Amino acid sequence: MTKGVLLHTYEHAPFQKGGRVTTEFSKKHAARDIAPRNDDDGQVFAIEGGTVTDTEDSMSQGDDRANMVIIRGPDTLLTVYAHVDPSVAANQAVKIGDKIGDVDLSGDSSGSHVHLARLPSGTGTVDDVLERQDRGLFYQFKSLRPW
Numbered sequence: 290m291t292k293g294v295l296l297h298t299y300e301h302a303p304f305q306k307g308g309r310v311t312t313e314f315s316k317k318h319a320a321r322d323i324a325p326r327n328d329d330d331g332q333v334f335a336i337e338g339g340t341v342t343d344t345e346d347s348m349s350q351g352d353d354r355a356n357m358v359i360i361r362g363p364d365t366l367l368t369v370y371a372h373v374d375p376s377v378a379a380n381q382a383v384k385i386g387d388k389i390g391d392v393d394l395s396g397d398s399s400g401s402h403v404h405l406a407r408l409p410s411g412t413g414t415v416d417d418v419l420e421r422q423d424r425g426l427f428y429q430f431k432s433l434r435p436w
């Protein structure tokens with residue numbers, strides 16, 4: 290039996306005032322970069338419910354990896370929010386709209402944005418996500434306007 294691959298749709302940008310795509314999905318960048326509006330305070334909200342599998346919180350700008358929050362959704366796939374200083378911890382359950390952290394400039398970032406990636410199920414650790422970052426899945430947003 291062949292199952293059709295459904296294009297995943299997130300309802301919102303991860304910022305309450307919406308956001309804009311600053312770097313599109315491509316073969317080299319298997320994710321989208323979403324920047325907040327200039328008047329946004331940079332709080333980052335879950336755009337899908339699930340369980341936090343791992344976080345990174347010890348990185349600064351220019352370090353070899355970014356701070357991040359990884360959440361496993363109901364379909365077992367992972368949503369990765371990178372360049373985010375976490376306010377949640379592993380094993381925590383989150384609902385859509387819950388605050389999960391604040392955008393920062395950790396890792397390879399020169400301006401406020403969330404590097405948002407969707408990955409097939411795996412262990413969900415930071416190392417797992419970094420090893421598989423080139424395997425990010427294409428997805429779409431229903432809206433990038435304010436919530």
Ligand SMILES: [Zn+2]
Nearest residue numbers: 320321322404
């Ligand atoms: Zn990116």
